[in-house]
Amino acid sequence: MKKMIVKRLLLLFLVIFGVTLMTFLMSHVIPGDPARMMVGQRASEETLQRVREQLGLDQPLWIQYVRYLKGLLSGDLGISIRTQKPVLDDLITFFPATLELALLAFLFAILIGVPLGVLAAVKKDTFWDHASRLFSIAGVSTPVFWSGLVMILIFYGYLGWFPSSGRLDMDVHPPTRITGLYLADSLLTLDFIAFKNSLWHILIPALTLSYAQLAIITRQVRASMIEVLEQDYIRTAIANGIHGPFLLFRYALKNALIPAVTVIGTSFGSLLGGAVVTETIFGWPGMGKYVVESIAYLDFPAIMGFSLVIAVGYVLINLLVDLTYFLLNPQIKE
Amino acid sequence: MKMIKRFSPAFISVLLLLSAACAPNANAPSKAKSSSPVVVDNAKDTFVVAISADQGTLDPAVTMDNSAWKITYPAYERLVEYDGSSTEVKPGLAKEWKVSKDGRTWTFTLEEGHRFADGTPVDAEAVKFSFDRLLKIGKGPSEIYGIISEIRAENPTTVTFVLKQNFPPFLSTLAANYGGIVNPKVMEQEQNGDLGQNYLANHTMGSGAYQLTEWKKGQYIKLEQNPHSLKKPSFKTVYFKIVGDPSAQRLQLEKGEIDVAEGIPVEQIESVKKMPDVKLLQQPSLLVDYLYINTGKGNPALKDPRVRRAISHAIDYQSLIEAVQQGYATRLRGPIPKGLWGHDPDTPVYDHDVEKAKSLLKEAGVTNLTLDLLYSDNKPWWETEALTVQANLAEAGIQVKLKKVAYATMREMIDRGEFDLCTGVWSPDFADPFMFMNNWFDSRNFGLAGNRAFYKNEEMDRLVRKAASINSKEERIKLYRRAQRIAIDEAPYIYLYQKDFLLPIRKEVKGFVYNPMLEGIYNIAEMSK
Numbered sequence: 001m002k003k004m005i006v007k008r009l010l011l012l013f014l015v016i017f018g019v020t021l022m023t024f025l026m027s028h029v030i031p032g033d034p035a036r037m038m039v040g041q042r043a044s045e046e047t048l049q050r051v052r053e054q055l056g057l058d059q060p061l062w063i064q065y066v067r068y069l070k071g072l073l074s075g076d077l078g079i080s081i082r083t084q085k086p087v088l089d090d091l092i093t094f095f096p097a098t099l100e101l102a103l104l105a106f107l108f109a110i111l112i113g114v115p116l117g118v119l120a121a122v123k124k125d126t127f128w129d130h131a132s133r134l135f136s137i138a139g140v141s142t143p144v145f146w147s148g149l150v151m152i153l154i155f156y157g158y159l160g161w162f163p164s165s166g167r168l169d170m171d172v173h174p175p176t177r178i179t180g181l182y183l184a185d186s187l188l189t190l191d192f193i194a195f196k197n198s199l200w201h202i203l204i205p206a207l208t209l210s211y212a213q214l215a216i217i218t219r220q221v222r223a224s225m226i227e228v229l230e231q232d233y234i235r236t237a238i239a240n241g242i243h244g245p246f247l248l249f250r251y252a253l254k255n256a257l258i259p260a261v262t263v264i265g266t267s268f269g270s271l272l273g274g275a276v277v278t279e280t281i282f283g284w285p286g287m288g289k290y291v292v293e294s295i296a297y298l299d300f301p302a303i304m305g306f307s308l309v310i311a312v313g314y315v316l317i318n319l320l321v322d323l324t325y326f327l328l329n330p331q332i333k334e
Numbered sequence: 335m336k337m338i339k340r341f342s343p344a345f346i347s348v349l350l351l352l353s354a355a356c357a358p359n360a361n362a363p364s365k366a367k368s369s370s371p372v373v374v375d376n377a378k379d380t381f382v383v384a385i386s387a388d389q390g391t392l393d394p395a396v397t398m399d400n401s402a403w404k405i406t407y408p409a410y411e412r413l414v415e416y417d418g419s420s421t422e423v424k425p426g427l428a429k430e431w432k433v434s435k436d437g438r439t440w441t442f443t444l445e446e447g448h449r450f451a452d453g454t455p456v457d458a459e460a461v462k463f464s465f466d467r468l469l470k471i472g473k474g475p476s477e478i479y480g481i482i483s484e485i486r487a488e489n490p491t492t493v494t495f496v497l498k499q500n501f502p503p504f505l506s507t508l509a510a511n512y513g514g515i516v517n518p519k520v521m522e523q524e525q526n527g528d529l530g531q532n533y534l535a536n537h538t539m540g541s542g543a544y545q546l547t548e549w550k551k552g553q554y555i556k557l558e559q560n561p562h563s564l565k566k567p568s569f570k571t572v573y574f575k576i577v578g579d580p581s582a583q584r585l586q587l588e589k590g591e592i593d594v595a596e597g598i599p600v601e602q603i604e605s606v607k608k609m610p611d612v613k614l615l616q617q618p619s620l621l622v623d624y625l626y627i628n629t630g631k632g633n634p635a636l637k638d639p640r641v642r643r644a645i646s647h648a649i650d651y652q653s654l655i656e657a658v659q660q661g662y663a664t665r666l667r668g669p670i671p672k673g674l675w676g677h678d679p680d681t682p683v684y685d686h687d688v689e690k691a692k693s694l695l696k697e698a699g700v701t702n703l704t705l706d707l708l709y710s711d712n713k714p715w716w717e718t719e720a721l722t723v724q725a726n727l728a729e730a731g732i733q734v735k736l737k738k739v740a741y742a743t744m745r746e747m748i749d750r751g752e753f754d755l756c757t758g759v760w761s762p763d764f765a766d767p768f769m770f771m772n773n774w775f776d777s778r779n780f781g782l783a784g785n786r787a788f789y790k791n792e793e794m795d796r797l798v799r800k801a802a803s804i805n806s807k808e809e810r811i812k813l814y815r816r817a818q819r820i821a822i823d824e825a826p827y828i829y830l831y832q833k834d835f836l837l838p839i840r841k842e843v844k845g846f847v848y849n850p851m852l853e854g855i856y857n858i859a860e861m862s863k
Contacts, residue, residue, distance in 0.1 A: 030740070030742070030743060031742075031743045031746040031747065032740065032742030032743045032745065032746045033742075033745075033746055033749075034742075036745060036746070036749070036782065037742060037745070038473070038474075039398070039473055039474045039477075044477055044480075044783075047472060047473070047474075047476065047477060050472060051473070082390050083390055083391065083535070084390065084391045084396070084531070084532070084535050085532070085535065085536075090551075093551050093552075094551065094552060097552070149579075149581055152579075152581070152582055152585065153581075153585070156582075156585060157585050160589075164577075164582045164585055164586060164591075165575075165577050165579070165582050165586070166553050166554075166575070167553060168553075170382075170553075170554055170556070170573055170575065172361060173361050174550070175361075191361050193361040194361050280578045280579060281578070281579045281582065282579075282582075283553075283576060283577045283578055283579065283582060284552075285550070285551060285552025285553045285576070286552070289387075289388075289552055289578065290552065293387055293388065295740075296712070296740075296741055296742075297390075297742070298740070298742035
């Protein structure tokens, strides 16, 4: 297991290097002059040249890349062309919002998806199974921009129960920053006003975001659960008088979860990346919106910083998935 | 003792929790907050505008982005200001001004009593500092003020600008956002010789009626009153709330959570008209939408004015306005739009006449003409516009290939002249026909700078350059009128339409004055509920 972790961490560096090279090349090959975006369209050649020099854009590509890597090593992701602030600062501002949204959506996906899958498997071919199938198919096939709008229309428009955008009401102060996750920070500082308010804001976006992944998890858990329930050791357990939830969760689910873990793990990655649309609809101040605006502006440093964070996130999640695999079934060979 | 030992893990966690609880709680000073989460808390002294995207830098010496101006404009004062809804200027920080006969020396006398938000009085030194700083920073806005050769603070209330040459639009430029006067104390915030750029990117330090007090990135920007301002506005707090989704904006407007919804596209405007508590402001704007015909580096056939006239005749202008702007636009007559001085209502226009177009093409000896049309999704209507133009030109026998690219790429391609036809919008930074005539037609401005048709005509160059160097407005109008006739006859651009300014606003909001030069900027100091 130790060997695996070391191997994976080495791989992580390789992946990061690859990602920096790819994003760097891609963003510099696309025609479009960031210096021009910065100085405005009516600037003279001289001004343009000076700004290009300031940004180091007049240097050969490889020098720019080496410079970028050097900066990375000291935690410097460069200066955003659009916001004119260090990219790292921008990401620190926006990443926690995305992470919080994705984490809660992930939690919803598991808390609803797993039991629903179990239910569908146990009640195979009954009303419950069909209902769960319908629910799942709707989940995978409804685009987020649509389900998000419907949610807003119902819960904000008609019922007025939940707010339609943002992370907090404008007259509520954000909790003192510890992790950047409002729910966690407000609990840690016992700021219940902020906790309640941020919970109201996050519920609907997180549910919307979780729907598609939730559906996939439900289907996966159902399938592997049905398989496990038909195996001999379960029959033996039943013959030995073990019934009900104890049988399901202690004996069956643990094994049924092994194939589901991959799906669940990668679903977190999708949630992080897929938050972009949800963030736009719900006015959620996360990284997704930041990167969309950056792309429109051809803000290289910001785009590269974002890609790096997502890539590192993916690799780490995959590592975690493999570890979970290992914990669930130590017999799996390294 | 034993007890404590046994419970020590629990004891430690309680301690930990307590210590965490000692971290300051931002909402602690028992702010009585209503329990319902969706109370629409939009009081009489609060004004909430929903905007679609967050802002970049707010430094008036740096930003060229019109959307940032809605925050900076009320936070800074300028020597002169636009007068109500007109494009003429009136006294601002300067109560009067004189210009020398040769037009090169401008002397401004400041009105006393203006103070920055920290209480420092605004004086001639601050004015000099602001322009020196802007020129030293040397970004976009410095281009316009490259004309300045010297600024002198004669005494606390008198400041003199000496220009390198006569430049009549100078006064008008001072009313633009980049003419904002910045508190010299910004230098206390300087980092690595940036003249405070990093600080002013997220803060304001002006003498306007409002100042920026909070910016929650991606969520809202909050302005509150400048306690030292001479004006006593009715709104205590102004929020610019970022709501990216148009449908969410519509719902929030209907519920009264926001007072103004800026981001509702023209296709959804009709639904706003049905809301009982909302009115729709509709005014002609100075934002023009046109097509560049690349006369220099494009298809060689486009060098022939007859071919360009043929294209102009092939467009069905009225249907295009209907298709693209649901009719919320006015046909553009000549390069200078209606509402700006210098506009000539008698400028001839090209009718939609397919036969005429065909015969012009025949006359020019052009057959099987294929052109590409460059556009991006920077403006949501450009796609429909490109398709309409394609269909129109097809009727006249011209095949159009659509070329859609990313916006940044599009700008690069415009600059290099890599297109035959291209969609474009233009709006003036200051209220002077210079913004249109000199930018679009002077052959010194090839590419992104303005002459995107790569059009060169010596007579035109002479006319617009002369018009930009004399003070008599009447004389200038005459010169521009002649230049406009050439611009129509030679047809380097297809003049499509002036977009209407459409603003859904709650009925209880009073006092909003629309100025076409300040589109998207609110005169919040004079507004109320």
